[in-house]
Structures are given as structure tokens and as C-alpha cells.
Amino acid sequence: MTGNADKIVLIGGSAGSLLLIAEILEQLPVRLGYALCIIIHRSPTFSSEIEQNLSKKLNRPVVAVLDKMPIENDIIYFAPPGYHLLIEPDKTFALDSSEHVNYSKPSIDVLFETCAQVYQTNCSAFLLSGANTDGAHGLKTVEDFGGKTFIQKPEDALIDTMPLSGIQETHTSTILKNQEIIRYFSYNLRST
Amino acid sequence: MVRVTHNNDFISFTDLDEIVYLLKNISEFDLSGYSKSSLKRRIERFLIVEKMDLVDLKNAILNIDGFENYFVQELVVNVTEMFRDPEFFKQLKAKTFPYLETYPQLRLWSAGCATGEEAYSLAILLKENNLLERSFLYGTDVSLKALDFARKGVYPLTKMKSYTDNFNKSGLTSEFSSHYTAMYDAAIINNEYRNKILFSTHNLVSDNVFNEFQLILCRNVMIYFDKELQERVLNLFYQSLALFGFLCLGTKESLYGHPIKSKFKIVDSTLNIYQKIK
Ligand SMILES: C[S@@+](CC[C@H](N)C(=O)[O-])C[C@H]1O[C@@H](n2cnc3c(N)ncnc32)[C@H](O)[C@@H]1O
Numbered sequence: 001m002t003g004n005a006d007k008i009v010l011i012g013g014s015a016g017s018l019l020l021i022a023e024i025l026e027q028l029p030v031r032l033g034y035a036l037c038i039i040i041h042r043s044p045t046f047s048s049e050i051e052q053n054l055s056k057k058l059n060r061p062v063v064a065v066l067d068k069m070p071i072e073n074d075i076i077y078f079a080p081p082g083y084h085l086l087i088e089p090d091k092t093f094a095l096d097s098s099e100h101v102n103y104s105k106p107s108i109d110v111l112f113e114t115c116a117q118v119y120q121t122n123c124s125a126f127l128l129s130g131a132n133t134d135g136a137h138g139l140k141t142v143e144d145f146g147g148k149t150f151i152q153k154p155e156d157a158l159i160d161t162m163p164l165s166g167i168q169e170t171h172t173s174t175i176l177k178n179q180e181i182i183r184y185f186s187y188n189l190r191s192t
Numbered sequence: 193m194v195r196v197t198h199n200n201d202f203i204s205f206t207d208l209d210e211i212v213y214l215l216k217n218i219s220e221f222d223l224s225g226y227s228k229s230s231l232k233r234r235i236e237r238f239l240i241v242e243k244m245d246l247v248d249l250k251n252a253i254l255n256i257d258g259f260e261n262y263f264v265q266e267l268v269v270n271v272t273e274m275f276r277d278p279e280f281f282k283q284l285k286a287k288t289f290p291y292l293e294t295y296p297q298l299r300l301w302s303a304g305c306a307t308g309e310e311a312y313s314l315a316i317l318l319k320e321n322n323l324l325e326r327s328f329l330y331g332t333d334v335s336l337k338a339l340d341f342a343r344k345g346v347y348p349l350t351k352m353k354s355y356t357d358n359f360n361k362s363g364l365t366s367e368f369s370s371h372y373t374a375m376y377d378a379a380i381i382n383n384e385y386r387n388k389i390l391f392s393t394h395n396l397v398s399d400n401v402f403n404e405f406q407l408i409l410c411r412n413v414m415i416y417f418d419k420e421l422q423e424r425v426l427n428l429f430y431q432s433l434a435l436f437g438f439l440c441l442g443t444k445e446s447l448y449g450h451p452i453k454s455k456f457k458i459v460d461s462t463l464n465i466y467q468k469i470k
Contacts, residue, residue: 067415067444068422083415083444086229089205094227095415095444098234098269114229117202141201 003071003091005035007122010115012108012138014041014130016158018050020178021128025058025076027186032074037065039079039111041104041130051078067095079106086114102134112138121146126181128152130162136169149173152181201236207246208232214253219260221334222397223267225421234267241266265335269416272306274352275313276411277443278361280463285363287459288438288467289321292406298327301405301432303396304413305331308342308389309355313362314409315385316371320364324388330403332394342391345381347372352379396425401432408433411442419449426452433468440465 013021017040028036042050054076055062062076063069071077071091079085083095085106101107108127112135115123125142127135129152143149149170154160156178166173176184208228216222223231239249252259275281292298300318302311311331318324333339352372359368372379394402396413408429414422429439430452439456441464447453456466 066446066448068419068449080444084230086227086233088227088229088418094230096227096230096233096269097271097412097415097442098230099271110233113202114233117205118229 003035005071005073005075005091007034008071008087008115008119008124009034009036010112010123010125010142011036011038011128012040012112012125012130012135012162013038013128014104014108014132014134014159014162016129016131017152020152020181022054023178023182024185025054025062027182028058028076029186030060030074035071035073035075035077037071037077037079037085037111037115039085039106039108041106041108041134042081065093065095067093069093079111081106084110086110087118089118091118102132104132104134108135109138109141113141116142116145116147119147123147124150126150126152127162127166128181129157129159131159132161133165135162136165139166139173140169143170143172150181150184151175153177203232203236203239203246205232208235211235211246211249211253214250215260215263218253220395220398221260221264223264225397225418225424226416227418230269230416231267234269238263238266261336265337268335268338270306270335270338272309272412273358274309274355275358275362276310277463278358278363280411280440280443280465281313281317281362281364283460283463283465284440285317285321287465288407289323291436291438292323293321295406296326298323298407299403299405300327300329300407301403301409302329302331303394303408303410303429305333305338305342305391306335307338307347308345308391309347310409310411311342311389311391312345312381312385315388317362317364319371319384320366324384327388329389330405331389331391333391334393334395336393339391339393342389343386345386347379347381349374349377349379396428397421401428403432404434404437405432406434406437407440408437409440411440411445413442414445415442423450423452426450430455430468435468435470437468438465439468 051062051064064080086094139149151163151166151173154163157163212223305311356368372381455470457469459465
């Protein structure tokens, strides 16, 4: 089975991004018209709690990605801890247990880079708060393949290393305040 | 506005297909059933490390004797640990050993064993439950380099020490350090384990059944395969299992969506332990 999502939006974050992500999710409309895939650095020991809690709270499916799962519209996906998450050309997810990238597994770069090459102009990506530089190169790849890129305003980020390195690597990124990011996900659907 | 793409970090999916096709034609390696994005990343990494471009690579595949072996070994992911996913080993013991105990002889297979840590972990678990004596283990892989490593059973001491935590969480009562001998900065797995495991090459893409097993572990291998190849491999495992034998997959791998699922009973749905029932 291959996925049906023509568009995908990625959110990458690390330390200090989870609260904002929770706020974004609460504002999401039921019909997205795209697949939303969230990748945060977390330890395998906290495994599946985030998805389960959010799913209950939001009363909609929040899925921890399984290997070879098709990418579907209107679904919220989380990258599982301990594996890299990649996008296949037939619009399915694939997992990979190879070496850490930027000391991270999952690495935001790996997801962003593989997604950009498959979804190209139909991929948008957000880079949020975090204490390392993972994601910046991936964001640049999304940009290079014609996708839209967004970065959390460094002043609004709990830890600004990740947004700052994203700003340094890309040329066309839109810098957004927290409230603007939340608003983007609640209304601004056509342009994603 | 779409920016023109000048990104030299990546090869295209067409390039990937060409390389896979070339390799398949001149060697026994058929990578056409591997997950594409992951394989493409590995090839990109290989090109950077070897300072080669695509033309060099194709030339090397065609003209350098033995290159394909080296190339494939660099493409596969050998990352592994002792007692990886400790909860798995705990449940393996709790849910399959009571049954395995009823056999006078046991054959167990770690398929895609990489550098051997999984097979040795299993041997230690068997030993602690008085099952090792009646057991024989096979560890197989496509990577000759990884298998050489596995046969030696020598691991960096620092790495071994970092596995202690996994070991303790696996519910074993012995001391982890009693299963190996430290020499300088290396740890040698005890002889009794090394004597119980045969490490040899076996390619899940092209090789067939070679024995009958009561337990097969194939963890974090099938994530690198597409659905079709997964199907083939699952059939191979089904045929290699004794009736009521167990198949264990990685924590992110399951029989979900595979027709063969109907021939198995789910023993543990989160740790993906299955029992052949037909
Ligand atoms: C990530 S390791 C898994 C090691 C161990 N089972 C674990 O879970 O830690 C994957 C292994 O699968 C092996 N592999 C890849 N393709 C294979 C094939 N076609 N046949 C047999 N082994 C293969 C690789 O060489 C690698 O050693």
C-alpha cells in the first residue's frame, strides 16, 4: 500500500519544543489536507507515552510511525525514538537503525532531507527550539528542493541554537513568533 | 517560486536504480528489494567517504574485482548491541523458554546477526536458564566483515561496559562481567558461548532454508526491506520454523499487513514475538 498524502508538513524540534508543539496540535482543524509529521529528540525510554496522551487529549489519531506505514492525509505522525525516520518515494515511511547523525537518532536532518527529495515543492518544514544544530542542513535541503521553510523566532525559543543554525543555513525561511506559528497551523492551510 | 535545485549532496532515485541494476547484473547481490531512501543515503555516504562520484562508482562495480563485496558491506547497517531492547529478552525468557524447555535439543537462529552481539546475548540467556547445553545457535549475515568480527567474539571493553545497563534490565541474575574476560581494552566472550554458535553467510534475499529451528530472531533487518522482500523473508522463516517454533522481530517490525500472519499466534504484540501454529 502506498500513501495518499500529496502534501506533507514537518515539524522538527528538540529541547524546549514540546510545549509549543502541544499548543499547535490543539489548534489544528480536523481536516488538514496534508500529513503532519513531528520529529523531536527524545530518549527511547519515554517511548510511546506522548502519542497516547495526545491522542486521548485531542481525540484524533496521533500515530507513532511504524515501518512501511503509508503516509495519509489528516494524520499526525510522530517519529519513534531510537530510529531514523525516512520517506520512501512511494510515500511510505521507513525506519533505519543506522548510526546517530548530529548525536541524534532520530535525526531531523535525515527526515527533512529524505522528505524534501520525495515531496519537493509539496513539503514544508518548521524548525523549533533545540540545543544542537540538527535540522539546519535538512531545512536547507527542503529549501533547495523547492519546499517552504519556517523557523521559530530565536527570541521565542527556549533554546535558540537550533533556530539560529537554521537561519544561518537557509536563505528563504520565514521566521515566525510562537503565536504566528500556532496561527499558521489553525488557519493558514491553503498555503502549506 | 521554485528555486533551481543545485544540490550536490544527493544522488537521484534514478541513479540509485541504475546502481542497483548494475550490481545485480554482475554479482549475486540484488538490492532491488531494499528501502530506497535508506539505501540511497548509504550510497551517498559511501561516495563521500571514498571520494568517488557516480561515474567512478559504476566503473568500480564493473571493473574492480571483488569491489561489490566491499561495497555491499559498507552499505548495510551493522549497528547492534548486547541485550538490545532489554524488555525483549525478559519477555523472550518468560514467554518462550517454558515451551523451549520441553525440547531435548534446540536449534536457534539469529538472522542478520551483524557483529554477533544478539547471538551471544541469546546464548547467555540460555545458559542462565540451563538451556545452553542442549542448544546450538546459528548467526548469519551477508557481511563477511561483520561475521569475522562475530566469530572472534572480541569487543572493545568500553563498549561491553556500556551494555551492562541493558544486561541488568534484562532480568538476568548473574554478573555481566562473568560472561567475558577482560584483556587490556578488549573483552573476549567466554569460550562456552563461542563454541555454541556457528557464524556463516546467508543472504535473506537469495538463499533458502538450511535447517529447522525452534526459535528465530530477525530484529532490525527487515526494516531495510520493502514489503515484497519482507514477504519473501517471512515465508523463508515460516518454512524454517518447527511447528510451534517462535519468530521474533524488532520492536518496530511486525507481521501486521502480511498474509502469513494467519499462520502465527501473537505471543507478545509490543515486542513482536510470534509462534507458528499451522
Ligand atoms: C541493524 S543490523 C541488526 C543486528 C541485530 N539483529 C540487532 O537487532 O541488533 C542489520 C543486519 O542485517 C544484515 N543484512 C542486510 N541485508 C541482509 C540480507 N539480505 N541477508 C542477511 N543479512 C542482511 C546487515 O548486514 C546487518 O548486519
